[in-house]
Structure formats: C-alpha cells, structure tokens
Amino acid sequence: MHWEVYNLSAGKSLPQWLAESKKKKQSLRSNEDFRKRIDLIQDFEFNVASSRVKVSPDGQYVLSTGIYAPELRIFDLKELGMKCSRGLDSEVVDLQLLSEDWKKLVMLLHDRTLEFHSQYGRHHRLRVPKCGRSITYxxxxxxxxxxxxxxxxYxxxxxxxxxxxxxxxQRMSEVNEVVTHPRLPIVSCCGDGAVVESWDLRDxxxxxxxxxVDDASTSESIQVTRCAYSGNGMFFAAGTSEGIVRVYDLRSSRPLAQRDHMNDxxxxxxxxxGCGPESSDLLVASSDKKSIKVWGATTGSMKASVExxxxxxxxxxxxxxxxxxxxNDHQRIGLFFIPSIGLAPSWCSFLDNITEELEESKQKTVFEDFQFVTKDQLEQLGATELxxxxxxxxxxxxFFMDYRLHAKLKAALDPFAFEEYRKQKVKERLEAKRTMRTRIRNNKVDVNPSFHEQLQLTAEEGSGVGASKKRKEAADKAKRILQxxxxxxxxxxxxxxxxxPTSVNTCVVGVRESLIKSGVTTAFAPFAFAVAVYLDRWRADLLMGQASRNCPEYDAGVVNVTVRLRGSCPLRSSSREFERSTTACAENRHAGNDIHGVDDSGREYSSLSELWLLQGQQRDKFYKVNENWWVKGYEGRVSLEGTMIGDEASQEDVQHSQDFLRKALEGMLDDPCSALDCGAGIGRVTKAVLLPAVTGSVTLVDQSERWLQTAKKYLECEADRCHFIQCRLETYRPSSSFDVIWIQWTLQYLTDEDVVHLLQNLSAGLTSQGVIVLKENNMSQDSFSFHMDTPGKEGRFDMTRSPKHLHVLVELAGLRVTHMELWDECSCWVLRCVSEEVQELAPDGQDQGQ
Known part of the structure; x- marks a missing residue:
C-alpha cells in the first residue's frame, strides 16, 4: 500500500508571483492559480536554498538555515509566520537546539566556527581544530x-x-555524523569503512x-553517511554512501529491515x-539528494515516496x-503532508479539510506515450549510452522512454519477434474455432500448474472444521485468486x-515440494524446510562455519556445499527467504545422515527428517498427553523426590552442577547478577546452584502453577530473591536480560522445533557476556541417536537425545558451543550467541526486555 503525499510547497514563491504579475501587467487578484495556492507558513523560504530544518522539542517553532546570504530563520507556528531572522558569517553545516524552545541553540558553520545563540542574539563563538560535519548534544x-x-x-x-x-x-579516519542515545549515556559515530562506533560516556x-554496516569486500570504500536512534532507544538506523539504509535492533548486529534507494x-x-500516541508503528524517513522514502522500520515495506x-x-x-x-536547494522550504501517517497538527488543522478537497478534485497523470524500463532492461536493449x-x-x-524508441530498440534486438507474435495469435484463433461440441471439464491447467495446485491445497486446508484463523484468511485469499x-x-x-528456479535454488525448491508431497502440513512446512536445508549444511561441515571446530568428535563429511542465509535464523519466521548454492555433491554423501533413532513402539527412524515429520503432525497430541501426565501422574508427588521421578535428589548431581557452572563462568562474567531457571520445578537447582552463584535475583519459569507454589515454600526465606513465572515453555520469551540461563532435564519434553524456538527466545534474553547452561539426559546406547516415547508405556511424550542430535538443534538456534562434557549419562553444555551475528550496543546488565 502506497500512501498519498500532498506537496504543500509546490508552485511559485511570492516574489515570483509578483514578478510575473508585473511582467504581464495583470493583477494577481484575478489569477486563479494564485488564489488557489497554499501558503501554510508566511515567508517559509530563502533567497536561494535551505540547508537545515529543525522542529523545537515543544513543537511551537521551526528553525531553518539557508543561503544566500547565510541566514537563520525562526518561524512561530502559532502565528504561521516568521518570528525573526539572523544573518550569519558563513554557511551552516549543522544545527542543534539546546533547550525546549528556540532560545538556546548552537550552529556549526562551514569555517569551523561554533556559534551559540540565545534569545537576545549571538552569545559566544569559538572554533574547533578541524572542519566539522555534525554536532549533537x-x-x-x-x-x-x-x-x-x-x-x-571533540x-x-x-x-x-x-x-x-x-x-x-579506532576504526575510522573521519566522522560523518554523531548521535546520542535518547535514554543511555551512549554516543555513536559513523564514518568511513562502513563502520559505526559506539562509546559509553562513563568509560x-x-x-x-x-x-x-556493510560486510562486502569493497566496504572500505563505503561510508556510513547518516545514522539515527529511535525515540524509545531500541532501534538504530544507518545509511551508506551507496544509498542503502539498514535498521538494527540494539541487541543484534543483524539488520531487521533494509531499504535501497536505487539511485546510487x-x-x-x-x-x-512515530504514527502517533495511539499507534505502535515506527517509520523511517530516509533521503538522498533526489528522493525521500518513508518505510516501516521493522518490516521494510514502502509507505510513501517523494521525488x-x-x-x-x-x-x-x-x-x-x-x-x-x-x-532543499530551492527557494521554498519543502512542506509535505501524508494523512495516512497522522492528522495535521493543531495549529494547521484545516489541512485535513484541504486534503479532502484535493482528493475529490485531483487528476491522475497517465504516461500514455512512455514506456518504463529498469536498468537491467536497458542493458538488454543495448541502450545504456542513452x-x-x-x-x-x-x-x-x-527510466521513462518514448514508446516509439522502445519499439525500435526491441525490434532491432529481436527482428523476428513480431513474426512469432503474429503466428501465435493466428494459432490461438484457430484453436478457438476448433472447440468440441461437448466440453470436458478439466481441473488441470496448462500454465503454472504447481502454483495452481498450491492455491487449491491452501483453499482446502482453510475450509476444514477447526481450521485456525490464519488458515481461513489464507484460504479466502487463495479462493479469490482462483475465482x-x-x-x-x-x-x-x-x-x-x-x-x-535457477540452478542456484533448484535443490531448495525440490526439498520444499517433496516435503509438501510427503504430507507436511502448511503450518509445519517452514520448519521442516529449514531443517532439510540444514542437513546439507551439516554434511558440508560448514554449519555456522564452526561445526567441526566446535565439536571435532563429530565427523561431518567432505561434501562441498555453500549456504547463505538472509535475515536471522531460518526458524524465526515462516516468511524468511533462503538461498542455497551447491557446487559439488559427489563424495561421502552418507556422512551427515547418521542421526537416527527409535521410539517405544519399536519403530525406527532413518533420519531426522522422518522424526520431524511425525512431531509436526502430532505435536498438539503430544503436549496434551504430557499436560495430563504432569497433573494426574504426579498427584501428591510435588516434592523433591517427585522432581527426580521417584528417586532421591542426588548430591552428586548438585555438586557436579556447581562445579560445571563455575567452569562456565570462568573468564566470562566477573559477578553474575541475574539467572533464569527454565523448567524450574520446585526450585531444586535454584536453591542449591543458582542462588549461591549470583549476587542478584533468580527467575523461575515452569508451566505448572502448583509446582511454583511448592517452590516458594521449598526456597523458604530465599524466595524473596526470586521471581516466579507460570507459562508454557515453548512460548516463553524473556522480558529482561540474564547473565546465566539454566536448563536441566526440560528439553526432553519438547519437540525438536520447540527446542529450537525456546533456545532462540532465551538467547534474546542474554546479556553481552551471558551463557546458557544445558544439562540433559544422554543416550546410553550407541546404536541409536535418539529414543522417543510417543507416548508409550510411561504415558508421556519424552525425547532422549544424543549429543550429536542436541548439537544440531543448538546450531539451528544460532548458538555456539563453548564447552561440552559427558557426566553420568548426561550431556552438559555451555552455549553462547554467535559473536559475529549477535552483538549488543547496550552495556552489560542493562534491561533489554521486549
């Protein structure tokens, strides 16, 4: 959807109207165009051009600088006119307000001068050692x-x-812009080398x-020309000299959205x-010297564009x-109104009525005599010289090109195109005359059959009883396209x-089609598709670039496969795009296909793909059985012994956990402040391991309210240092940051897909030096990689995974293994975010809840 943009500064300035009236010897009173002009703010212009424009924080004034001669103009919005103007000795490079209104401000001039102005005029001026480009306060x-x-x-x-x-x-020789964080003592500087450096003002x-910002090989020649923080301080945007703008979440170095201005x-x-206090939508306005684009900060979708x-x-x-x-480089300061973003300010509320009138009387311009061509099409026509x-x-x-010139270039490119077109039309007319007397209804189509089949499948899935709201909406859209x-x-x-698909992604599309034909539901297909691509990554020994390096005991094979992912981990969103290019797949094809297992009924699974298909189809059933088992099967057993499933809590397990946590924190955290016990039960690990290790609070998360109530009694006086959260683990997402996240004997009750989702959500809640400690039961048999109750004789869904199986899920979640050891039929892991992909701009311990 593209929003309407109204240009309120179009047309001639008042001096131009007067000059034209004098030249034609005609009164402006009878000029229809002059009478219908929109002059929102009187004298909202400069003699030649304007360079900077700012709105005061109290919203009462607009300050702008321009030439020629260099000048500062202050406009009072209540009066809709200019309040005063001040002449300057040099052109203004940047302007910064120091108070809520216009009475305190500073300007950076082209001659290295800083001028401080107050209500009475210039207060002081001084010079900086080097030519300045940006100032911030x-x-x-x-x-x-x-x-x-x-x-x-300086x-x-x-x-x-x-x-x-x-x-x-440290990594740039010149600075293009300096910005400060609106809520933290952080200043960020952008410059050459495609780098943004952020500094803590306390250290x-x-x-x-x-x-x-740009990881390309030519990034040294690319500059970050502009950067900005959002009002809430959670997002950061950077624009480059190549006309590309990227938006980042402060907790990650991966861009949330990207917009290319396509102008170079x-x-x-x-x-x-922001779109107003009642809307949570956040927009980005970016401009190059020829265009302005307004787009969604998190989605990247275009909202409005101004040429x-x-x-x-x-x-x-x-x-x-x-x-x-x-x-802009024009006499009049540009003034545009976009009603879809928000209403007009109170001092010009009449704009809403004016735009409604313009909407009724507007005329659309149709380029009937022009053909639009892109740069690629221009190269195909051999007309780049034009x-x-x-x-x-x-x-x-x-570009727009005259359609006659376009027709000549196209005819020169393919002289026989018209002849082929004529023959095709003749053939279509002959086929239309040869229709049968009795028509045979055939649901098959000749063009795009796979797309037609996919639409029919979507329409059928959403028409069933019990279909979700999203599936029904998708089915309605598919039916509308078909009908x-x-x-x-x-x-x-x-x-x-x-x-x-080209050779670059033929294999990926093949995987997607094979999954759908195998009976994978639409809701589960994105995960199954992602992990199928992941299997080839595992074979190639290129998983996150660290598969063999992190766990050398796992032989991954010698298949030469290159994988490139766009966006974050493929499992974060079903709308993520994947690209995979394969170069050779001749050797050791069996190397990454050795993860197999068995369930309690004796059924064997030859690969993870087969297991994931079953889990996707029966996920709801598994969790419903588990919920009943935890409530009914543990009736009266909510105790320390019940936590250990009938056995007494082993002191050896507690001692090992304490020692293992000490190893995990060595060299990572000086004084861990906070911890999270995921799947806490009655707080056994919290009391014996986490509370003695951290100086602050511990948060206990469990899906059973009864277990958490017991935990409050079990922790006794230590419960004052704890927070208790009752929710389903597969949907839990931390609302604050933790130095230590502990997961013990919990993932075995989740499907592989939900294990990956949980680890991803937990990684978003880590501080910059935080760790995830994972302790799970290990397969005691060497013949299989996993064992699953589906549910079986125990009456529950339960997964016992091998270290190799767990490592697959850890890498899919975008985490890296810094330490792993086996202990008493358990595998113990220390996990951290991949440093090249997740970097934080906020200091340690800062709340980063979402």
Missing part, C-alpha cells in the same frame, strides 16, 4: 560533541565552558561496540517517526503528525509463466 552531561574530518570527536562541556578530552575513533578507554546516491538525512526536482539536504517530521519539512540524455527520464528505480476472472490468464496464457 547530551543534556544529561551538558556536553556538546563535534565530529568532522578527523578521527577525533567534546565541549557547556556547563564549565571548557574543552574535554576528545574521543579518538571512554575503548569503544562499547563496533557495528559493521549517498543518504543525506535519516530519522525515525524531488531539487537536491534534498535535510528532512524533519512534526511530532505525532503527517507533516514533513524538507530543506542514460543522461533527453531520451531517458529518470524515475524511481528506472477472480482477472487472474485466469495466469493459468492459461504462457506469457504469464512463472520462471522455473
């Missing part, structure tokens, strides 16, 4: 930061009026974190904008509204044939 410490053409970021204490020791960048000996111009402005006839210098939104200010000439009009990600006459050509006209 930290109100908590009253410090002004100046970044520019050197690797030092600091000025405005309370003491002195320079502080500058911050020296400036080394960077808090370094973010690599550097990003000139970047800001976050500018002049160079765009700066973009700023009025808070909680759809009004956007644009500083770029920059009058024959091509740049527009969005391509709508507008889409019938998709299954009848060969011109609409969906191209077959």
């Amino acid at each position: 930290d109100s908590e410490s009253c410090t002004l930061f100046v970044g520019g053409s050197s690797q030092e970021v 600091r000025l204490d405005l309370e003491a009026g002195t320079f502080l020791t500058p911050i020296e960048m 400036q000996t080394s960077p808090l974190q370094t973010l690599k 111009y550097a990003i000139t402005s970047l800001c976050f904008h 500018s006839q002049s160079v765009v210098n700066d973009v700023s939104f009025y808070p909680n509204s759809g009004l956007m200010f644009v500083a 770029v920059g000439t009058k024959y091509l009009q740049p527009y969005m990600h391509g 709508d006459q507008r889409f019938q050509a998709l299954f009848a006209d060969p011109d609409f044939t969906i191209e077959a």
Whole structure:
C-alpha cells in the first residue's frame, strides 16, 4: 500500500508571483492559480536554498538555515509566520537546539566556527581544530560533541565552558555524523569503512561496540553517511554512501529491515517517526539528494515516496503528525503532508479539510506515450549510452522512454519477434474455432500448474472444521485468486509463466515440494524446510562455519556445499527467504545422515527428517498427553523426590552442577547478577546452584502453577530473591536480560522445533557476556541417536537425545558451543550467541526486555 503525499510547497514563491504579475501587467487578484495556492507558513523560504530544518522539542517553532546570504530563520507556528531572522558569517553545516524552545541553540558553520545563540542574539563563538560535519548534544552531561574530518570527536562541556578530552575513533579516519542515545549515556559515530562506533560516556578507554554496516569486500570504500536512534532507544538506523539504509535492533548486529534507494546516491538525512500516541508503528524517513522514502522500520515495506526536482539536504517530521519539512536547494522550504501517517497538527488543522478537497478534485497523470524500463532492461536493449540524455527520464528505480524508441530498440534486438507474435495469435484463433461440441471439464491447467495446485491445497486446508484463523484468511485469499476472472490468464496464457528456479535454488525448491508431497502440513512446512536445508549444511561441515571446530568428535563429511542465509535464523519466521548454492555433491554423501533413532513402539527412524515429520503432525497430541501426565501422574508427588521421578535428589548431581557452572563462568562474567531457571520445578537447582552463584535475583519459569507454589515454600526465606513465572515453555520469551540461563532435564519434553524456538527466545534474553547452561539426559546406547516415547508405556511424550542430535538443534538456534562434557549419562553444555551475528550496543546488565 502506497500512501498519498500532498506537496504543500509546490508552485511559485511570492516574489515570483509578483514578478510575473508585473511582467504581464495583470493583477494577481484575478489569477486563479494564485488564489488557489497554499501558503501554510508566511515567508517559509530563502533567497536561494535551505540547508537545515529543525522542529523545537515543544513543537511551537521551526528553525531553518539557508543561503544566500547565510541566514537563520525562526518561524512561530502559532502565528504561521516568521518570528525573526539572523544573518550569519558563513554557511551552516549543522544545527542543534539546546533547550525546549528556540532560545538556546548552537550552529556549526562551514569555517569551523561554533556559534551559540540565545534569545537576545549571538552569545559566544569559538572554533574547533578541524572542519566539522555534525554536532549533537547530551543534556544529561551538558556536553556538546563535534565530529568532522578527523578521527577525533571533540567534546565541549557547556556547563564549565571548557574543552574535554576528545574521543579518538579506532576504526575510522573521519566522522560523518554523531548521535546520542535518547535514554543511555551512549554516543555513536559513523564514518568511513562502513563502520559505526559506539562509546559509553562513563568509560571512554575503548569503544562499547563496533557495528559493521556493510560486510562486502569493497566496504572500505563505503561510508556510513547518516545514522539515527529511535525515540524509545531500541532501534538504530544507518545509511551508506551507496544509498542503502539498514535498521538494527540494539541487541543484534543483524539488520531487521533494509531499504535501497536505487539511485546510487549517498543518504543525506535519516530519522525515525512515530504514527502517533495511539499507534505502535515506527517509520523511517530516509533521503538522498533526489528522493525521500518513508518505510516501516521493522518490516521494510514502502509507505510513501517523494521525488524531488531539487537536491534534498535535510528532512524533519512534526511530532505525532503527517507533516514533513524538507530543506532543499530551492527557494521554498519543502512542506509535505501524508494523512495516512497522522492528522495535521493543531495549529494547521484545516489541512485535513484541504486534503479532502484535493482528493475529490485531483487528476491522475497517465504516461500514455512512455514506456518504463529498469536498468537491467536497458542493458538488454543495448541502450545504456542513452542514460543522461533527453531520451531517458529518470524515475524511481528506472527510466521513462518514448514508446516509439522502445519499439525500435526491441525490434532491432529481436527482428523476428513480431513474426512469432503474429503466428501465435493466428494459432490461438484457430484453436478457438476448433472447440468440441461437448466440453470436458478439466481441473488441470496448462500454465503454472504447481502454483495452481498450491492455491487449491491452501483453499482446502482453510475450509476444514477447526481450521485456525490464519488458515481461513489464507484460504479466502487463495479462493479469490482462483475465482477472480482477472487472474485466469495466469493459468492459461504462457506469457504469464512463472520462471522455473535457477540452478542456484533448484535443490531448495525440490526439498520444499517433496516435503509438501510427503504430507507436511502448511503450518509445519517452514520448519521442516529449514531443517532439510540444514542437513546439507551439516554434511558440508560448514554449519555456522564452526561445526567441526566446535565439536571435532563429530565427523561431518567432505561434501562441498555453500549456504547463505538472509535475515536471522531460518526458524524465526515462516516468511524468511533462503538461498542455497551447491557446487559439488559427489563424495561421502552418507556422512551427515547418521542421526537416527527409535521410539517405544519399536519403530525406527532413518533420519531426522522422518522424526520431524511425525512431531509436526502430532505435536498438539503430544503436549496434551504430557499436560495430563504432569497433573494426574504426579498427584501428591510435588516434592523433591517427585522432581527426580521417584528417586532421591542426588548430591552428586548438585555438586557436579556447581562445579560445571563455575567452569562456565570462568573468564566470562566477573559477578553474575541475574539467572533464569527454565523448567524450574520446585526450585531444586535454584536453591542449591543458582542462588549461591549470583549476587542478584533468580527467575523461575515452569508451566505448572502448583509446582511454583511448592517452590516458594521449598526456597523458604530465599524466595524473596526470586521471581516466579507460570507459562508454557515453548512460548516463553524473556522480558529482561540474564547473565546465566539454566536448563536441566526440560528439553526432553519438547519437540525438536520447540527446542529450537525456546533456545532462540532465551538467547534474546542474554546479556553481552551471558551463557546458557544445558544439562540433559544422554543416550546410553550407541546404536541409536535418539529414543522417543510417543507416548508409550510411561504415558508421556519424552525425547532422549544424543549429543550429536542436541548439537544440531543448538546450531539451528544460532548458538555456539563453548564447552561440552559427558557426566553420568548426561550431556552438559555451555552455549553462547554467535559473536559475529549477535552483538549488543547496550552495556552489560542493562534491561533489554521486549
């Protein structure tokens, strides 16, 4: 969906109207265009161009700088006019407000001068050692930061009026922009080398974190030109000199969303904008010198786009509204209104009525005489030399070309195309005349049969009794496509044939189709598809780049397979895209296929794929049986002995857990503050292991409320240091960060898919040095890799996995193994986030709950 954008600054400025009226000797009173013009703010313009535009935090004023001569103009929004203007000695590079209104501000000028202005005028001016490019202000410490053409970021204490020791960048030689975190004492600097360095203002000996925005081999020549924090401080955006903007969650170095401006111009402005207090949607407004794009911060979906006839210098939104200010190389300051983002501000509420009138009277422009072509299509036509000439009009990600010129180029490219087209039309007319007297109904289609079959399958699944809401919605959409006459050509006209997958992803598509034909439900297909791709990764010994390095005892084979994933772990979302390219699969094909097992009925599983199919089909049944077993099978056994399934708690297990946790924390955490006991039961591990090891609180999570109530009594006075959460483990997601997460004898009651989901959710709740400690029963037999009760004689669903089986699930969750040992039929693991993929910008111990 593309939102409507209204340009309120289009047309001529008042001096231009007056000059034209004088030239034509005609009164403006009778000029219809002049009478219908929209002049929202009086004198909202400069003689030549505007460079910066800012809205005061109290929302009462708009400040803008421009040329020529260099000037600062302050506009009072209540009066809809200019309050005052001030002449300057040099052009303004950046502007920063120091108070809620306009009465305290600082400007960075082109001649290395910092000018401080107050209500009465210029208060003070000083010069910085190097040419500056950006300034930002930290109100908590009253410090002004100046970044520019050197690797030092200069600091000025405005309370003491002195320079502080500058911050020296480690991986960049110049700084393009400096921004401060809205809630934490963190300053982030972007510059050359496609790097963003973040510094903790409390400890400036080394960077808090370094973010690599572009990992390409040519990243050294790429610059990060703009960066910004969201208002809540949870998101960070960075724009490059290649015209690409990426949005990050502060807890991860993987981008949540990405937008390419497709212009190959550097990003000139970047800001976050909310849709109002009643909406949780967060938008990003990014601009290069030719266009402005507004898109979803977490989804990356395009909302609105503005093509500018002049160079765009700066973009700023009025808070909680759809009004956007644009500083550009034009006399008039750009003013755009997007009603879908928010209502008009109270000082110009009449805009809502005006846009409604414009909606009724607007006229659409149709390019009937032009053909749109992309850059790739232009190369196919052999007309790249026309770029920059009058024959091509740049527009969005391509060009407009005269349709007659396009027809000539296409005819020159394929002289016999028209003849083939004519023969095809003649053949279609002959076939239409040869219709049979009695029509035979045939549900099969000639064009895109696999897509047609997939739509029919989706429609049938959503029509069944008990179908979920999402399946019903998907079924309705599929039925509309199948029944709508507008889409019938998709299954009848060969011109609409969906191209077959290339050699790059043929294997992946083959896996997807084979899974669906094997009876995998639509809801479970994404997980089964992902893990099927994972099996080839395991064979290739390239799993996360660390399979053989982390666990050398597992022989993974010598198949040469390369895997590339876009986005986060493939199991996080069913809408993630996968790409896999294979180069050779000739040797040791059996090496990664040795994970097999048996269930209590004697059925053997030759591979993990067979196990995952069964778990996906009977997942709800397994959990329902387990729930009944935990309630009825443990009637009256909610005790320490009951936790150990009828046996007394082993002191050896407690002693080993204490020693193993001590090993896990060596060199990782000095003083662990918080811990999480996942599947805590009555708190046996919490009392004996976790509480003595941490200085802060311990959170106990279990799906049984009765067990947690018993845990409060069992922990006695130590219960004051604990938090208790009752929820299903397969859906639990931490709301705060932990230094230690302990999981013991819990994963055996979850399916493989939910084990991966749980580990992913828990990894999001780790601090920067946090660890996950995993302790699970181990297979005692060497002949099988897992044993499953389905449910069997024990009356429950239970999985006993081998270390190799567990390692597959750990790697699928995006975690790496730093230590593993076997002890008394148990496998013990220390897990951490993959350092190259999950990096935090917040300091240790900071709450990062979602």
